Amino acid sequence: MTEYRLTPLAKSLPATVPFVGPETQERAMGRPFEARLGANENVFGPSPHAIKAMAEAGHWMYGDPESHELRTALAAHHGTTVDHIIVGEGIDGLLGYVVRLFVGQGDAVVTSDGAYPTFNYHVAGYGGTLHKVPYREDHEDPAALFAKAGEVDAKLVYLANPDNPMGSWHRGEDIAAAMDALPVQSLLVLDEAYVETAPEGTALPLAWGDPRVIRMRTFSKAYGMAGARVGYAIAAPELITAFHKVRNHFGMNRSAQAGALAALADQAWLTEVKDRVAQARTRIAQIAQENGLLPLPSATNFVTLDCGHDGAFAKAVLDGLVARGIFVRMPFVAPQNRCIRISCGTDDDLNALAAALPDAIAAAKKG
Amino acid sequence: MTEYRLTPLAKSLPATVPFVGPETQERAMGRPFEARLGANENVFGPSPHAIKAMAEAGHWMYGDPESHELRTALAAHHGTTVDHIIVGEGIDGLLGYVVRLFVGQGDAVVTSDGAYPTFNYHVAGYGGTLHKVPYREDHEDPAALFAKAGEVDAKLVYLANPDNPMGSWHRGEDIAAAMDALPVQSLLVLDEAYVETAPEGTALPLAWGDPRVIRMRTFSKAYGMAGARVGYAIAAPELITAFHKVRNHFGMNRSAQAGALAALADQAWLTEVKDRVAQARTRIAQIAQENGLLPLPSATNFVTLDCGHDGAFAKAVLDGLVARGIFVRMPFVAPQNRCIRISCGTDDDLNALAAALPDAIAAAKKG
Known part of the structure; x- marks a missing residue:
């Protein structure tokens, strides 16, 4: 074989990565971060019962390919039935499956400019064409997303509520009302990864079996188990069944199932x-204000800080924090890239942030 | 939305499952199995150091998306460099990625009749066309596989050595010699999941960067960590790089990385x-012989037993064991379906097998 015979699509794709991991940065720096505040992980961690369950799960056995116990418990928790629920390798994995089910070469998909890079990665990976609409006052703009979906005949529309990276949110009833304008031929992929830390009324108040939407949830955020890779989706049984056509049936870690x-x-x-x-x-908001940065309201486990200038300035602040041992990230596109994003941390983590931020800002101002 | 707009390929696929899990059978029976000897798991389990590492991995953090430490250790272990190695969610996950990279609608793939159903599931899932060759005296037949690959212009050829479900094996040097007839346009996917329990000389003795082959290994078998879902593949760096185009970068469980x-x-x-x-x-061989069954030679962590009659008889023996609380499986196609497959177990497990087998055989003979 002189050249690998990849599919034309695979050949055309870049070898990319939606996010660079903090470990990669640590290896490049030659030292560990003092505070890990960049990946919206939950430093408070999982329930001690979950930790115990993970340790005792019996690592030698494959996990149940149906995740039946977990799905049954999730169904009871949400007041629905087990056939409405699919469990997968994090929301990242489930997004990959839903894109694979719907998106072929050239199919249209709508998302916002600046939303979740991993979703965009999957769309590109299956040959879809992404159409983006801007944020509106640092919020996702459901009306614009759904209008664009009609315009381009989108198969999928991705919307995160609460939003990452801005931390902003809409009331669930407002999204439900906006869905009146969702084209009948478009499926809404509603990422509710951060809904547990959001105000009452943020979750979409529609029936779980509503055929217009699939909702994504996770144990990575409020439940503190990012390392375990357990996400789940809730949708009409007909759609849930489709996942069984393509998913990695034995992909779930057994101890992660028990922990969840x-x-x-x-x-x-x-x-x-x-x-x-x-x-x-x-x-975090106090620390920001003490340093002349504007904390944006947040329904998530992070706070986005408006650094008050352009993207170059915010990037300089971020680089200054990283250089001082604080792992943080920033939004990717203007005008949101005037901000940096700080995940919730322990008192020690935030003391380290408070100590590093003034110097990082001063250095950024010097240019 | 009245009907989901799945891709034509997704619409055409059945909602299937390569293997029914023992938990599904237990739920149907209403009681747990007494001995779990059907999934080629390793009841002796992982190293105590691995168990400790998994418990202490820090579940709140995402795993390193590069699995850098693990890949570095694997490279050292195998005497190669880290760019030859990709880590994924079990061999199942890695097979999915390699099929996705190579196989589009109608592309030809070659495997043996009776080989790993999960590989076949992935090929179907990406629209490939499977061409199968029979086993030869209960062994995989590399010469026939490679000849068929030339005949149908296969992009991939799948071969497991040692083989599952028969437990048979070829010397690595014999496969290397047979590869002289592997078409230049075909990639050999060599599944060496069971190589650690095989005789010296079973592993393929070619350079890790040989562009004609990608080798799959796992922590699920001899390392006793099936529940953790850690597989890895070794190939030329150019091929390894292609995985980064499509894989779920944050798909690995952090404690599983540490455990491996x-x-x-x-x-x-x-x-x-x-x-x-x-x-x-x-x-297992002794128990089989005491009951008039023929144990086939095995290089794996299971033993395949020739029940001496047709598939219907073997199926009846298997059903009899299952009904008596012994989880076992059998090959799927004739003439290998005259056999049942028994995974290695503890003394208690095998005592339970010894107790149940005579009755299961007697019941099968009655019909």
Whole structure:
């Protein structure tokens, strides 16, 4: 073989990565970060019951390919039936499956300019054509997304509520109302990864079986199990069944299944974590204000800070923080790239942020 | 939306599953199996160091998307460089990626009649056309596979060595010699999942960067970590790079990465497990012979038993074992379906097998 016979699509794709991991940066720097505040992980971690369940899951056995116990518990938790639920390798994995099911070469997909790079990566990976609409006052713009979907005959429309990277949110009923204008031939992929830390009323209030939407949830954020890779989607049974055509049936880690089941059962821990997240958001906002940065309102486990100037300035602040051992990230497109994004951390993490931020800003101002 | 707008390919696929999990059978039976001997899991489990590493991995953090530490250790272990290695969600996940990279609608792929259903599932899932050659005396037939590849212009040829489900094997040098007839335009996907329990000389003795082949290895078998979902592939860097175009970059469970790293470092444990596997194979063979069944030679962590009659009889024996609480599986096609397949187990597991087998055979003979 002189040249690998990849498909024309595979040949055309770049070897890319939606996000550079902090470990990659640490290897390049030659030292670990002092505070890991860039990936919207949940430093408060999973329920102790989940940790115990993961340790005792029996690593020698394959996981149940149906994730039946977990799906049953999720169905009970959400007041629906097990055939409405699919479990997968994080929302990232589930987004890959839904794109694969719907998107072929040249098919239109709509998202916002600046939204989740991993979704865009999957769309490109299956040959889809992305159409983007801008944010509106640092919020996702459902009306514009749905109008664009009609214009380009989109098969999928991706919307995150609450939003990453801006931390902003819409009331669920407002999205439901906007869906009146969603074209009948477009499926809404609603990423609710951060919904547990959002105000009451943020979740979409429609029936779980509404055929116009598939909702994505995760154990990576409020449940504190990003390392476990457990996401789930809720939709009409007909759509859930389609996942069984393409998914990696034995892809789920057995201890992760057990951990998610235990985490779901410990809602008291979730409540405590939500309190800690709220406190950390307040502290991040204070630190920002003490340094002349504007914290944007957040329904998530991170706070986006408006650095008050252009993208180059925000990038300089971010680089200054990274150089001082604080792992943070920023939005990718203007005008949101005037901001940096700080995940909630422990008191120690945020003390480290408070110590590093003045110097990072001063250095950025010097240029 | 009245009907989901799946791609034509997705619409054409059945909602299928390569293997029914034992948990599904247990739910249907209403009771757990007494012995779990059907999925070629390794009941002796992972190194205690791996178990400890998994418990302490920090579940709140995403795994390193590059699996850099693990790939570095694997490269050192195999005497190659890190750019020859990709880590993925089990061999199942990696097979999905390699099929996606190479196989489009109507592309030809060659495998043997009876080989790994999950590979076939992926080929169907990307629209490929499978061409199968029969086994030869209960062995994979590399010469026939490679000849068929030339005949149909196959992009991929799948071959497992040692083989599942028959437990047979070829010497690595014999496969290397047969590869002289592998068409230059065909990539050999060599599944070496069971190579650690095979005789010296079973692994393919070619350079890791040989562009004609990609080799698949796993922590699910001899390393005892099936639940963790850690597989890896070794190939020329140019091919490894292609995986970065399509893989789920954040798909790896963090504790699984840490566990695999610790498992690899504990080669003493692996040696002990290999001894226990060899002892269990001997015991399974004895139990088979005491019951008039013929144990086939095995290089794996299971033993395939020739039941001496047709597929219907073997199926009846299998059903009898399952009904008596022993989880076992059988090959899917004639004439290999005259056999059942017994994974290595603990003494208790094999005592349960010994107790159940005479009744299962007697019931099968009654019809």
